[in-house]
Amino acid sequence: MPRPIIAIPADFREFDSVTWQAVQQQYIRAAVKAAEVTALIVPALEDGNDIDAILDRVDGLLVSGSASNVHPSLYGKEARESDGPFDTARDATALPLIRRAIDRAIPMLAICRGIQELNVALGGTLASEIHEQPGTWDHRRPQNVDRDTMYSIRQSVFVKEGSCIAGVIGPGEVRVNSLHRQAIAETAPRLQVEAVAEDGTIEAVSVIDAKAFAVGVQWHPEYWAETDSPSRKLFAAFGDAVRDYAASKEQHSATPRHHEAV
Known part of the structure; x- marks a missing residue:
């Protein structure tokens, strides 16, 4: 069986005025390496993407992190310049993909900006500059260091017993690499909190009524997915769910259709 295909929404970016x-x-x-799937990039467009046509052709959805933030107007707040940078084309692409993937029981893993998009897509809100809130740690990325140091595994999160993620990486304390200025404020009604940081910041969620793997994490399992055991297990579980979906889709398409005699 060929490797199943996942969609990854792109960022709309400008480099050298292009x-x-x-x-x-x-x-x-x-x-590719840890989930063992084939990845296709979905262009970030303000309009023009046929969401169902895209999802018809893939077996999973990976919603990545980004330097941009979800526009506050999408969760009922006024945008301040300090809340940026924004990427409204990414918003217009990722949020509908998330909603329809859940509706269609297509496996999904959402990371960093992705968990925030997942929360907003289902009716939740975000908190900006969380390091300014009393009792909240500074979760921002360290400055003037190389990328391996920036993404080093140095923070504890606590995975709830009986949660979806606990079934993948185990419950209790797990060391991760969580880098973010924003976080979930009000959790969407359809989301279950799966893990929190020591300061109470929400670090992982799952979709309560999802019929397939549908998990979001605030940390960055992708960076060390080939060498860190919890990171690898999370991507492997996503890959397994994608393969199961692809197999069921293949089986369904191969099932002969019986027509009643006229």
Whole structure:
């Protein structure tokens, strides 16, 4: 059986005065190496994407992190310049993909910006500059360091007993690499909190009524997916769910249709 295919929504970015559709290599590598799937990039468009046509052709959805933030207007708040940068084309692409993937029982893994998009897509809100809130740690990425140091595994999160993620990486304390300025404020009604940081920041969620793997994490399992055991297990579980979906789709398409005699 050929490797199943997943969709990854792109960022709409500008480099040297030219606009590009871009996804960071670390997400694609983790998908290919750790989840063992084929990755296709979905262009970020304000309009023009046929969401169901895209999902008809894939077996999973990976919603990656990004340097941009979800636009506050999508969760009922006014946008401040400090809340940016924004990528409204990414918003217009990823949020509908998330909703329809859940509706169609297509496996999904959402990371960093992705977990925030997942929360907003299902009716939740976000908190900005969380390091300014009393009792909240500074979760921002360290400055003036190389990328391996930036994404080093140095923070504890606590995975809830009996949660979806506990079934993959085990319950209790897990060391991760969580880098973010924003976080979930009000959790969407359809989401279950799966893991929190020591300061109470929500670090992982799952979709309560999902009929397939549908998990979001605030940390970055993609960066060390080939060497860190919890990161690898999370991507492997996503890959297994994608393969199960692809197999069921193949079986359904191969089932002969019986027509009643006229």
